[in-house]
Amino acid sequence: MDQEMFETYIKNRMDEEGEFNFRCTECGECCRDRKDILLTPYDLDRMSRYLKIRREEIIKQYCVVYIGETSHLPIIAVRMDGVPCPFLKNKRCSVQECKPSVCALYPLGRTVLYNKDPDESGADACKIQYFLQPVCCGARDERHTVKEWMAGYHMEDGDAWFFKWQETLILLVEKMNDLIPRLSAGILDELYTALLTGLYLGYDDDRDFLDQFTENTHKIILMLELLKQIDSLGKSDHHT
Numbered sequence: 001m002d003q004e005m006f007e008t009y010i011k012n013r014m015d016e017e018g019e020f021n022f023r024c025t026e027c028g029e030c031c032r033d034r035k036d037i038l039l040t041p042y043d044l045d046r047m048s049r050y051l052k053i054r055r056e057e058i059i060k061q062y063c064v065v066y067i068g069e070t071s072h073l074p075i076i077a078v079r080m081d082g083v084p085c086p087f088l089k090n091k092r093c094s095v096q097e098c099k100p101s102v103c104a105l106y107p108l109g110r111t112v113l114y115n116k117d118p119d120e121s122g123a124d125a126c127k128i129q130y131f132l133q134p135v136c137c138g139a140r141d142e143r144h145t146v147k148e149w150m151a152g153y154h155m156e157d158g159d160a161w162f163f164k165w166q167e168t169l170i171l172l173v174e175k176m177n178d179l180i181p182r183l184s185a186g187i188l189d190e191l192y193t194a195l196l197t198g199l200y201l202g203y204d205d206d207r208d209f210l211d212q213f214t215e216n217t218h219k220i221i222l223m224l225e226l227l228k229q230i231d232s233l234g235k236s237d238h239h240t
């Protein structure tokens with residue numbers, strides 16, 4: 001979170017019962033020429049299940065995939081190079097019920113607060129907090145609670161997921177930054193493919209998404225640790 005966003009957060013923070021005034025007037029202006037409409041694995045899962053389109057097909061038809069410069073993780077963005085969002089039809093979002101969480105949340109923002117001094121049980125070690133972003137569009141003639149706003153987009157698991165995702169990102173970014181200098185270009189390419197599959201694609205629609213995400217990330221972390229061990233063993237062999 002940058003300084004400006006942090007100040008906005010402090011001024012406008014609220015919990016699930018918090019209320020705000022907003023109505024989207026469907027001008028479609030926020031759906032053009034954006035590079036920041038990123039899909040999380042949960043977004044892709046919601047879209048795939050709701051639209052009944054395979055995850056791979058959604059990526060192929062509507063998205064670009066690239067490797068994050070600082071995260072070194074695969075990132076999936078809705079494709080909008082100089083054109084409106086492919087989901088924008090007649091100025092309306094055609095995937096309204098399963099739109100990416102960054103779109104669904106607007107005008108809200110969301111962050112995880114970590115408590116440095118949780119009680120002994122570990123309760124309140126962290127909590128999800130919402131805030132109202134600076135808004136210069138739409139109308140103010142509808143009143144909403146955060147909870148009701150979120151429920152409108154089939155994001156019932158949204159908070160549990162968001163916390164898990166943030167926690168996983170912190171761990172994976174740390175491990176990837178440690179591994180990158182140790183791996184050859186060929187191994188890195190294979191690793192990126194494995195990360196894309198494990199994080200975004202390897203799900204069975206008959207099972208709960210969050211359970212599978214937990215299993216997949218556990219396997220990814222084991223794989224990253226194994227790669228580090230292999231590299232360390234290679235170096236110690238070289239020195240003996």
Ligand code: SF4
Nearest residue numbers: 031085087088093103
């Ligand atoms: S997914 Fe929907 S709300 Fe989000 S940018 Fe595209 S058209 Fe707009």
Ligand code: SF4
Nearest residue numbers: 024025028030137138
């Ligand atoms: S969120 Fe704002 S900019 Fe986007 S379509 Fe609604 S009114 Fe227009």
